[in-house]
Amino acid sequence: MPSYKYARPAVTVDNIIFTIQEERLKILLINRGIEPFKSSLALPGGFVRVDESLADAAKRELTEETSLSDFHIKMFGMFDDINRDPRDRVITIGFYAIIPSHDIDIAAGSDAENVDWYDFNDIPALAFDHNSIVTAAFNALKQDLENSSIAALFLDDEFTLAEFQNVYEIILTKKVDKRNFRKSILADNLLIKTDNMKSGGQHRPAALYKIASGENEKSAVDNNNFPSLNVKKTNNDSTDELYQKGYNKGLEKGYVSGFKNALSKTNKALSRLKPDIGS
Amino acid sequence: MPSYKYARPAVTVDNIIFTIQEERLKILLINRGIEPFKSSLALPGGFVRVDESLADAAKRELTEETSLSDFHIKMFGMFDDINRDPRDRVITIGFYAIIPSHDIDIAAGSDAENVDWYDFNDIPALAFDHNSIVTAAFNALKQDLENSSIAALFLDDEFTLAEFQNVYEIILTKKVDKRNFRKSILADNLLIKTDNMKSGGQHRPAALYKIASGENEKSAVDNNNFPSLNVKKTNNDSTDELYQKGYNKGLEKGYVSGFKNALSKTNKALSRLKPDIGS
DNA sequence: CCAAAAGTGTTTTTCGTACACCCATGG
DNA sequence: CCATGGGTGTACGAAAAACACTTTTGG
Numbered sequence: 355m356p357s358y359k360y361a362r363p364a365v366t367v368d369n370i371i372f373t374i375q376e377e378r379l380k381i382l383l384i385n386r387g388i389e390p391f392k393s394s395l396a397l398p399g400g401f402v403r404v405d406e407s408l409a410d411a412a413k414r415e416l417t418e419e420t421s422l423s424d425f426h427i428k429m430f431g432m433f434d435d436i437n438r439d440p441r442d443r444v445i446t447i448g449f450y451a452i453i454p455s456h457d458i459d460i461a462a463g464s465d466a467e468n469v470d471w472y473d474f475n476d477i478p479a480l481a482f483d484h485n486s487i488v489t490a491a492f493n494a495l496k497q498d499l500e501n502s503s504i505a506a507l508f509l510d511d512e513f514t515l516a517e518f519q520n521v522y523e524i525i526l527t528k529k530v531d532k533r534n535f536r537k538s539i540l541a542d543n544l545l546i547k548t549d550n551m552k553s554g555g556q557h558r559p560a561a562l563y564k565i566a567s568g569e570n571e572k573s574a575v576d577n578n579n580f581p582s583l584n585v586k587k588t589n590n591d592s593t594d595e596l597y598q599k600g601y602n603k604g605l606e607k608g609y610v611s612g613f614k615n616a617l618s619k620t621n622k623a624l625s626r627l628k629p630d631i632g633s
Numbered sequence: 634m635p636s637y638k639y640a641r642p643a644v645t646v647d648n649i650i651f652t653i654q655e656e657r658l659k660i661l662l663i664n665r666g667i668e669p670f671k672s673s674l675a676l677p678g679g680f681v682r683v684d685e686s687l688a689d690a691a692k693r694e695l696t697e698e699t700s701l702s703d704f705h706i707k708m709f710g711m712f713d714d715i716n717r718d719p720r721d722r723v724i725t726i727g728f729y730a731i732i733p734s735h736d737i738d739i740a741a742g743s744d745a746e747n748v749d750w751y752d753f754n755d756i757p758a759l760a761f762d763h764n765s766i767v768t769a770a771f772n773a774l775k776q777d778l779e780n781s782s783i784a785a786l787f788l789d790d791e792f793t794l795a796e797f798q799n800v801y802e803i804i805l806t807k808k809v810d811k812r813n814f815r816k817s818i819l820a821d822n823l824l825i826k827t828d829n830m831k832s833g834g835q836h837r838p839a840a841l842y843k844i845a846s847g848e849n850e851k852s853a854v855d856n857n858n859f860p861s862l863n864v865k866k867t868n869n870d871s872t873d874e875l876y877q878k879g880y881n882k883g884l885e886k887g888y889v890s891g892f893k894n895a896l897s898k899t900n901k902a903l904s905r906l907k908p909d910i911g912s
Numbered sequence: 913c914c915a916a917a918a919g920t921g922t923t924t925t926t927c928g929t930a931c932a933c934c935c936a937t938g939g
Numbered sequence: 940c941c942a943t944g945g946g947t948g949t950a951c952g953a954a955a956a957a958c959a960c961t962t963t964t965g966g
Contacts, residue, residue, distance in 0.1 A: 355637070356636060356637055356639070357634050357635060357637070358634070358636070358637075358641070358643075359634065360635070361682070362637070363644050365642050402642060402724075405722070407715055434686050436684065436686055443684070445644060447711070532919085533921080533958085533959095534957085537920095553964075555916070555964080556914095556916065556917085556966055557917040558917065558918045558919075558962060559964070560917080560918060561919090793945085794946090811945090811946085812930095815946085815947085816948095817928095832937075832938090833938090834938075835937060835938035835942070835944085836936070836942080836943040838936075838937070839944080840945085840946090
């Protein structure tokens with residue numbers, strides 16, 4: 355029973371697990387079995403152990419909750435209101451994860467009684483301050499969508515540009531001009547064309563693309579903090595290039611505008627969002 | 634002597650206090666009096682109490698260290714390496730503060746033996762991982778500089794555009810085209826012209842500007858999390874405008890690119906950074 | 913041969929950038 | 940009257956945005 359000279363806040367992680375299912379953005383929620391907020395929906399999460407980093411804690415919880423492994427996670431914020439948990443002083447750090455559609459059944463099936471997917475546009479009142487956390491996660495997701503190739507994480511390893519564009523349109527709830535989108539995406543060199551085609555519909559087959567992994571392709575799978583996903587290059591000088599630990603760890607290969615938006619070409623990214631007036 | 638069922642990490646805050654002195658960006662460092670890293674330089678900071686938020690803890694420490702009050706602070710990152718403190722598992726949250734030049738003497742004078750200003754471009758090896766934290770703080774500062782009017786916090790309440798521009802040039806270490814800078818700044822409506830002029834030099838007097846506080850002007854002084862500093866408006870829709878708690882609290886009135894950035898007009902901001910070739 | 917999605921270029925507009933001269937003051 | 944910084948507008952080029960038709964397949 356560890357004791358300390360001064361009281362300490364508890365530290366937890368909460369995970370927002372995004373996926374796309376039936377053309378809708380969804381997140382995983384659990385039905386709380388205990389008070390407080392018993393039988394409310396809540397984000398999966400748990401306490402951080404003293405021998406693990408925050409990201410490791412998030413991944414451990416994710417594996418417990420979904421029985422998947424090899425997550426791509428991203429720290430996006432922290433929540434520290436004194437009274438956010440009525441039982442104790444709890445500081446929580448938010449991570450979001452992206453699960454490709456083909457893993458949905460595995461993820462939600464692990465503990466079907468208590469775990470299910472919910473449409474992002476129809477989230478009920480959640481336990482604690484979890485609605486705020488969900489909102490923050492979504493804002494981070496949208497921003498990262500503009501500045502990296504994370505949209506590919508919703509898809510199979512190889513995907514068509516139409517599928518890729520569809521991820522943007524679903525998450526940003528905007529139609530995009532196809533020609534400008536393709537021009538912009540390909541100019542960023544975040545994707546590379548494979549030799550494979552996707553046939554199937556009664557229409558012309560589409561070329562399959564994959565994310566242009568920075569160094570080697572394996573690292574895209576092994577590392578769980580989005581590091582090998584390409585981040586848009588920017589004209590950084592000197593200090594910008596220093597390794598920035600901590601919060602931005604997940605995007606360490608580029609500048610995180612992110613939160614701001616770092617100084618990446620945000621306007622360029624926005625060009626994809628304009629509705630397709632033509633045709 | 635509080636005790637818990639499971640061991641808990643300690644939670645601390647560390648403050649990077651920026652100011653401009655003699656045309657140089659400086660930060661406040663303390664000389665550690667105790668092991669580990671005894672007599673190394675380090676960031677001011679301390680433990681978070683269970684009855685205070687992270688921001689309150691940062692402000693409390695700031696007041697203790699500088700004997701100033703009413704700080705503008707911004708949470709910019711967290712640092713959670715398991716071994717970052719050899720004594721214990723310590724998670725720290727970084728805040729930066731900006732102090733106007735006219736408060737420098739007060740700030741550093743409170744505990745002159747151990748506290749002093751150091752040129753940002755000449756920071757020695759610091760205790761713990763504090764060099765990483767300083768780098769992250771600087772990146773956040775640069776980014777916020779592009780997306781809000783925080784540059785004004787280095788100055789008096791009213792200031793000339795030349796002084797304002799000078800803040801950018803010092804922090805970004807780049808010369809800026811005067812005409813483009815003024816055009817860009819004024820187009821953002823982050824500043825408003827006062828009726829006052831600054832005379833003095835043997836040249837034409839300069840118009841004084843102040844930050845265009847969002848609602849009322851007092852809140853710019855009262856609130857310590859940069860909330861009333863104007864943040865560049867962006868074309869957000871629906872969900873973007875939801876209140877985003879937690880990490881981005883300091884900029885809640887706008888979109889935080891920032892970190893991440895958000896989707897503000899970063900390119901526009903960058904235009905100010907181009908050297909002034911002319912004249 | 914027809915429906916349905918894949919794929920592809922050009923024009924227009926907007927925005928970033930370079931650039932030079934007159935103004936008001938103090939000494 | 941002159942040295943010093945304050946203050947202003949325009950023209951050019953690059954990038955974003957609008958926009959429509961041909962191609963390839965399956966049924």
